[in-house]
Amino acid sequence: QVQLVESGGGLVRPGGSLTLSCKVSGFTFEDYYMTWMRQAPGKGLEWVSYIDKTDGTTYYAESVKGRFTISRDNAKNSMFLQMKNLRAEDTAMYFCARARWKRDFDFWGQGTLVAVSS
Amino acid sequence: DIQMTQSPSSVSASVGDRVTITCRASRGINGWLAWYQQKPGTAPKLLIHAASTLQSGVPSRFSGSGSWADFNLTISSLQPEDFATYYCQQTNSFPLTFGGGTKVEIK
Numbered sequence: 001q002v003q004l005v006e007s008g009g010g011l012v013r014p015g016g017s018l019t020l021s022c023k024v025s026g027f028t029f030e031d032y033y034m035t036w037m038r039q040a041p042g043k044g045l046e047w048v049s050y051i052d053k054t055d056g057t058t059y060y061a062e063s064v065k066g067r068f069t070i071s072r073d074n075a076k077n078s079m080f081l082q083m084k085n086l087r088a089e090d091t092a093m094y095f096c097a098r099a100r101w102k103r104d105f106d107f108w109g110q111g112t113l114v115a116v117s118s
Numbered sequence: 119d120i121q122m123t124q125s126p127s128s129v130s131a132s133v134g135d136r137v138t139i140t141c142r143a144s145r146g147i148n149g150w151l152a153w154y155q156q157k158p159g160t161a162p163k164l165l166i167h168a169a170s171t172l173q174s175g176v177p178s179r180f181s182g183s184g185s186w187a188d189f190n191l192t193i194s195s196l197q198p199e200d201f202a203t204y205y206c207q208q209t210n211s212f213p214l215t216f217g218g219g220t221k222v223e224i225k
Binding site: 035044045046047050059061062095097100101102103104105106108109110111 | 119150152154156160161162163164167168173205207209210212213214215216217218219
C-alpha cells in the first residue's frame with residue numbers, strides 16, 4: 001500500500017536549520033509530483049513547496065522562498081526539505097504529500113513537527 | 119496570488135442533515151478545485167478533485183459543484199464520521215492556496 005513517512009522534525013532555535021525527509025513506498029516515486037505542506041498549531045493548511053517529477057522544477061511559497069530548498073532522490077524513494085534561517089512562524093506540523101495528477105494530493109504522510117523557539 | 123474564501127467557518131449540524139460549504143476564489147480557476155477532510159491529529163484526506171470528481175473510495179453522500187470561481191461541497195446526509203474540518207484548495211496555479219477551513223460540529 002501507499003505510504004509516506006516524514007522524519008527530521010524537532011525543536012530548533014530561531015535562525016537554525018533542519019532537514020526533513022519523506023520516505024515513500026508502495027508506488028513508483030519517480031512517476032509522481034510531490035509537495036510539502038504545513039499546518040501551524042490550531043491553524044489551517046498552508047502549501048510550502050512542490051517538485052516536478054520530470055525535470056525537478058521547484059516552486060515555493062513566498063514565505064519560505066530563499067530559506068527552504070526542496071529536493072528528491074528517486075533512487076532512494078525520498079523527498080527532502082532543507083530549511084534554513086528558521087523563524088518562530090515556521091513552527092508547524094509538516095506533511096509530505098503525493099500529487100494525484102498535478103496539484104491535488106491523494107496521499108499524505110502523518111506529519112513531522114517542527115518547533116522554532118529560543 | 120489566488121485567495122480562497124470559505125464559508126461558513128463553522129457549522130453545527132445533526133446526523134442526517136444536509137450540509138453545504140462554500141468556497142470562493144478571488145479570480146476564476148477553471149474548475150481546478152479540490153476538497154479535503156481533516157480530523158484532529160490526522161493528515162487531510164482528498165475527497166473531491168476537479169471541483170466535482172469524487173476521489174476513489176469516498177462515499178457518494180459527498181458531492182462537489184461549481185465552476186469558474188464559486189464552488190460548493192455538499193454532504194447529503196451527515197454521518198457521525200463526517201464531523202471534521204473541511205478545506206478547499208485551488209489547483210489552478212502556484213502558489214497553491216487553501217481556504218480557511220470549515221469545522222462541522224455536532225449540534
